Amino acid sequence: MIDWPLEVFRTLKKAQVRQVGYVPDAGHKRLIELCLADRAMEAVVLSTEEEGIGLAAGAWLGGARSALLMQSSGVGNCINVLGMVRECRFPLLVLVTMRGEHGEFNPWQVPMGQATPGVLTAMDVAVHFARTPEEVVPMVDAAARLAFGSYQAAAVLISQRVIGIKSFQEQSAR
Amino acid sequence: MKATLKRREVVKALLRDRGRLLVVAGLGSTAWDCTAAGDSALTFPMWGAMGTAAMVGLGLALAQPKRRVLVITGDGEMLMGLGSLATIGARRPANLSVVVIDNERYGETGMQETHTSRGVDLAAAALACGFREAMGVGAREELSSLRKAVHAGAGPLFAQIKVAAEKLPPVLPPREGAVLKARFRRALLGPKADLD
Numbered sequence: 001m002i003d004w005p006l007e008v009f010r011t012l013k014k015a016q017v018r019q020v021g022y023v024p025d026a027g028h029k030r031l032i033e034l035c036l037a038d039r040a041m042e043a044v045v046l047s048t049e050e051e052g053i054g055l056a057a058g059a060w061l062g063g064a065r066s067a068l069l070m071q072s073s074g075v076g077n078c079i080n081v082l083g084m085v086r087e088c089r090f091p092l093l094v095l096v097t098m099r100g101e102h103g104e105f106n107p108w109q110v111p112m113g114q115a116t117p118g119v120l121t122a123m124d125v126a127v128h129f130a131r132t133p134e135e136v137v138p139m140v141d142a143a144a145r146l147a148f149g150s151y152q153a154a155a156v157l158i159s160q161r162v163i164g165i166k167s168f169q170e171q172s173a174r
Numbered sequence: 175m176k177a178t179l180k181r182r183e184v185v186k187a188l189l190r191d192r193g194r195l196l197v198v199a200g201l202g203s204t205a206w207d208c209t210a211a212g213d214s215a216l217t218f219p220m221w222g223a224m225g226t227a228a229m230v231g232l233g234l235a236l237a238q239p240k241r242r243v244l245v246i247t248g249d250g251e252m253l254m255g256l257g258s259l260a261t262i263g264a265r266r267p268a269n270l271s272v273v274v275i276d277n278e279r280y281g282e283t284g285m286q287e288t289h290t291s292r293g294v295d296l297a298a299a300a301l302a303c304g305f306r307e308a309m310g311v312g313a314r315e316e317l318s319s320l321r322k323a324v325h326a327g328a329g330p331l332f333a334q335i336k337v338a339a340e341k342l343p344p345v346l347p348p349r350e351g352a353v354l355k356a357r358f359r360r361a362l363l364g365p366k367a368d369l370d
Contacts, residue, residue, distance in 0.1 A: 019236055042236045044265055047257035054226030054258070058198070058233025061218055061355065063363045063370070066233065084223035088351030148370075 004162070005030035007137040008095070009038075012067055015144035017093070018042060019059045019066035021052035026171050027097030027163040028069045049074030053081040057090050065148055067093045072100060072116040072157070073109065082123040085153050092153035093144055094125070102131075102160040105167055116157065125153040133162050177336040179314060181275050184335055185246060186211040187317045188273065188324065195325065196234060196362065200227035200247025202282040203342070204275050208246055210345040215361035218354055219347040225254030228272050232262050235270035238362070242269050244324050249276040249290045249334075256299065262330050263304025271324045271331040272300070277339045285339060300332035308332035 008031055012020070019042045020035045022028065035043040046052050052068040059066040075096060085092050099106070100113020117127050126146060128139040136158055143154035165171050185207035189197070197217040199208040205219035218234075220227055231245035252259075252274045262270065278291035290296060300308040311320060311333050320333055348354055359367035 019233060044232070044236070044261065047260050050226060051229045051255070051258050051261055054223065054229025054255075055233040057223075057226070058230035058235070059237045060233075061230070061358050061362070062196075062234040062237025063359065063367070064233075064237035081223040081226050084220070084226070084351065087222070088355040090355065 002133040002137075004133050004136040005034065008140050009034040011137055011140045011144065013038075015093075015141075015148060016065050017067045017144070018064045019044065019055065020069060021046050021055040021066065022069035023049050023052070023071065023074050025069070025071035025097045026165060027071070027158060028095070031095075032069065049077040050081045053078050053085060053092070056092055057084060057088065060090050065091070067095060067144075069095050070097075072096050072098045072113045075116050075119055076112050079119060079123060082125065082153065086124045089151050090153070091147040091151050092125070093147040094153075094155040095140065096155055096157045097163055098157055098160045103166060104160065120155050123153075125155050128154065128156045129159065130156055131159045131161055136162060175312070177277070177312065177338050179312065179335060179337045181207050181277065181337040181340065182210050182342065184275065184317060184337060188244070188246070188321050190321065193325070194241055196238065196241050196243045198227050198231045198234065198243070198245045200224075200245070200251040202248055202251070203277075204246050204248050204251070205347060206342070206344040207275065209347040213347055215357040217347070218358050221349060221351070224251055226258070227251055228255055228258040228262060231270055231272065232258070232265065232267065235267040236265075239267075239269060242325055243271070245270070245272045247272070247274055248281065249274055249278060249296065250280045250288045252296060253289055253294070259300050259303040259305070259332070263300070266304060266306065266330055268306075268329050270329050271327075271333070273320075273324070273333045273335060275337055276334050277337050279339050281341070285341065290334075295334075297332060297334040305330045305332045309334070311335040
């Protein structure tokens with residue numbers, strides 16, 4: 001079993017990411033804890049995902065690279081402010097844990113989960129979809145290089161199949 | 175009580191001798207106010223992304239802990255991102271100030287009244303969210319101490335300045351986002367801005 005959250009954290013460090021905005025998600029739990037424990041990293045808890053787009057813009061204005069962690073339901077909250085990312089050509093790296101997708105148990109998660117790749121594509125965010133644990137780290141590495149090397153907005157969607165939560169009971173036990 | 179302060183004079187007073195201050199201007203009237211006070215590469219005037227000005231200020235303040243960061247925005251823009259007051263209050267950066275120029279109107283869309291015209295107190299909200307200091311400002315004499323606090327006080331600082339509801343001719347900064355971003359980074363980071 002690959003420890004992908006740890007490897008993703010190492011990839012973010014290697015990419016010189018200094019700020020991480022996040023809205024908590026069960027799938028990002030370990031990665032958030034690793035970011036919070038790193039004294040050289042500013043981990044900022046957000047009240048809604050669109051705040052993270054502003055945070056990333058401000059970080060880049062100040063010369064810092066950043067990443068944004070959210071669940072797929074949060075992607076919808078970002079649509080309008082992603083217009084700023086495109087207009088200003090801010091680099092943006094977003095790691096999205098998916099819901100409403102592979103074996104979802106909550107029907108209210110399904111519409112936004114199913115729309116997530118389309119919404120990101122519509123706002124000019126390059127989508128990488130990791131469907132197995134083995135794909136996550138290389139995709140985060142590629143997305144980070146696309147974001148900071150080519151000044152693009154890039155997202156890695158991490159499938160529910162990778163996260164593997166199959167019920168409410170399992171979710172709350174994490 | 176009727177607001178008597180004039181927004182252009184208020185912003186000009188706050189930005190006088192701004193030195194190394196970094197400024198984020200919320201979209202609409204506050205961006206025009208900042209431009210009227212003197213266009214600067216170290217001002218990032220926003221033309222969209224309503225509700226995120228304070229968060230752009232937070233990201234900048236965390237990236238540049240040795241510089242002072244001032245967000246100047248309107249009441250309507252702040253109301254759209256009220257949660258960011260909680261996010262800033264939870265992180266408490268000492269070098270960040272958020273100043274709301276409150277005319278109690280949505281100025282760009284026909285001067286419709288905002289929530290603040292019905293008593294919503296943004297300074298009280300900021301204080302409740304954990305800002306170190308949050309004040310309501312209504313008199314000219316209060317501006318110089320506010321300016322001093324923006325430059326040297328312990329933040330995060332919040333001020334809600336009541337201004338008259340005036341319809342003024344816009345004074346426009348450059349529009350293109352990529353240009354505004356690049357000129358800000360060059361002015362702040364020097365030549366290495368384009369090599370990262």
